[in-house]
Amino acid sequence: MGYILIIETHEESRGATGDLLTLDGFEVISEADSSDGVSRLIQRSPGLVIMSESMPPLDTVELLPLIRRLTDAPIIVIGEGGETAVVRCLLQGADVYLSKPVNCRELHIRARSLFRDAAAETSGRSSTRTRYMLSESDLSKGLLATLTRTEERLLRCLMDNAGDVIKHEDLMSMVWGETVKKERLRFYIHSLRRKLVSESISLLTLNGIGYRLLPMA
Numbered sequence: 001m002g003y004i005l006i007i008e009t010h011e012e013s014r015g016a017t018g019d020l021l022t023l024d025g026f027e028v029i030s031e032a033d034s035s036d037g038v039s040r041l042i043q044r045s046p047g048l049v050i051m052s053e054s055m056p057p058l059d060t061v062e063l064l065p066l067i068r069r070l071t072d073a074p075i076i077v078i079g080e081g082g083e084t085a086v087v088r089c090l091l092q093g094a095d096v097y098l099s100k101p102v103n104c105r106e107l108h109i110r111a112r113s114l115f116r117d118a119a120a121e122t123s124g125r126s127s128t129r130t131r132y133m134l135s136e137s138d139l140s141k142g143l144l145a146t147l148t149r150t151e152e153r154l155l156r157c158l159m160d161n162a163g164d165v166i167k168h169e170d171l172m173s174m175v176w177g178e179t180v181k182k183e184r185l186r187f188y189i190h191s192l193r194r195k196l197v198s199e200s201i202s203l204l205t206l207n208g209i210g211y212r213l214l215p216m217a
Contacts, residue, residue, distance in 0.1 A: 002047025002073070003027035004115060007037035007055055013078075017050060020108055026115065034058040035208045038066060042165050042209070045071050048115040050107075053079025053089065057208060060089060066206060068093030070165060074114040078102055139199060150175065151192050158203065158213040167210040 004026050008014040011032070018028040029046075031037040034055040041049070049067060053060050060077070067075060074095040079085055081099030089097050096110055144152060157174040158166065172179050175188075189211060193203050204212045 002045070002115075002119065003029055004048045004050065004111065005037065005041060005046040005073075006030040007034060007049065007051040008078075009033065009052060009055065013052075016104070017107065020104060021111060024108065024112065026111075034063050038063075038070070038206070038209050039167065041067065041070055042167065046073050047118055048111060049073055049075045050111060051075065051077055053077050053085065061092070062207065064089060064092035064094060066209075072118075074118050076107070076110060076114065078107075139201075143195065143199065146195055147192070150188055151195070154188055154192055155196075158211065162201075162213050162215070165206055165210050165212045171210060 004021055006014055006018055006028060008017070008030065009032055014030045014032065018030050021028050029040060031040055035057060037051070037055070038058075049071070051063070051067075055063055058066070060079075064075070064077070075093060076096045076098060077089045077094040078098050078100060079089070086097045086099075095114060098107060098110070147155065153175050154171070157171060166174075168182060168185060169179055172185055175185075189203070189205070196203055200215060202214050204214060206212060
């Protein structure tokens, strides 16, 4: 059975929610900011995400779509309420929006129901993530000849992990064998992206996290 990921800046709320679900037998992992939460999610896909509407350094407009791209797990958002906020979060991928102050019993029931429904849906499947395969045949003729050695290493690393989010540090290690300044990585990403503009693949930037290469639909 998967785990429940809580992303919440407020320590007391994070602890209370985690304790409640742990007592019900769930494995709970908590993170205090959005970057750590996304990193945790990349390492291991959860069965349910519970997150605060306000999660620096990323705001909800950035964070919700990012989480939704990374996992099919249901998402509960806890926020101040208001029709605009509720609609925005639901449109961006949340399954449930709960307004503060949250009734602990309601949160418990909602979380348990969503988690178990999601587990039932994925039963028998090895993974909910789509695996992408990219090779040189997916590139236009002659593209590799235009790349520098570093750009080629960078592209091959991204293609070997197509569909996956590769964190900055991991990509640096793959390409240079060590951690380098992020400005250096950004320079080569920018250069590579310009050369890929006419290709049928998309190089996505996940702010504060890393990069992801995807075939265009």
